[in-house]
Amino acid sequence: MSRRMKSPSTDKPPPKSFLQLVDKTVNGLAILAGILLCLLTLLICVDALGRTLVRLFGTSQWGYTLPWTLEISEYALYFITFLGAPWVLQRKGHIAIDLLVHATEQRFGHRLRATADIIGFGVCLILFYFSCKVWWISFSEKILIHETFVFPEWTIITLAPISFLLMAVILIIRICRPQHSAPQLPKSAGL
Numbered sequence: 001m002s003r004r005m006k007s008p009s010t011d012k013p014p015p016k017s018f019l020q021l022v023d024k025t026v027n028g029l030a031i032l033a034g035i036l037l038c039l040l041t042l043l044i045c046v047d048a049l050g051r052t053l054v055r056l057f058g059t060s061q062w063g064y065t066l067p068w069t070l071e072i073s074e075y076a077l078y079f080i081t082f083l084g085a086p087w088v089l090q091r092k093g094h095i096a097i098d099l100l101v102h103a104t105e106q107r108f109g110h111r112l113r114a115t116a117d118i119i120g121f122g123v124c125l126i127l128f129y130f131s132c133k134v135w136w137i138s139f140s141e142k143i144l145i146h147e148t149f150v151f152p153e154w155t156i157i158t159l160a161p162i163s164f165l166l167m168a169v170i171l172i173i174r175i176c177r178p179q180h181s182a183p184q185l186p187k188s189a190g191l
Helices: 018-057 069-090 099-103 106-140 159-176
Strands: 144-146 150-152
Touching (some): 018 069, 018 159, 069 159, 099 106
Antiparallel strands (some): 144 150
């Protein structure tokens, strides 16, 4: 009797799976959103301190203002939203009105969740399509944003289609493989 043994030299590590790639991408975007949130908080504090010094001393020699703080804050909030949305969706942290799901029997509740995920998938695909269309118009017509800073509009719009596509992928994974789900956010006591 001979046993077949695998040779260690022919064993290759398995390639990273698609699910792991999605998880790493979502986590990476969430980390970027967290970093942006910290930087935004710091920027607002520095600007508020500068404005306070100007008011206290009545002169700009003892204080400063950052005139571009409001504009940077607007863009940062936009980026934080689109960077963090896939992470929140993956962890089922979005606002959900699930009274009907909890009130029904378990099997029917799973069907309701799957139906909601299918509807969400369709909405994400529609938003992906239209955000790509808006991105392409902005890119092809070379539209510029003229505020404190001047830059191409498509650079800001780029994140929306990426986020919508990633959320559609998360929803299709949830539909096709309901057992593969990331950890949920802790449930807090409601009303």
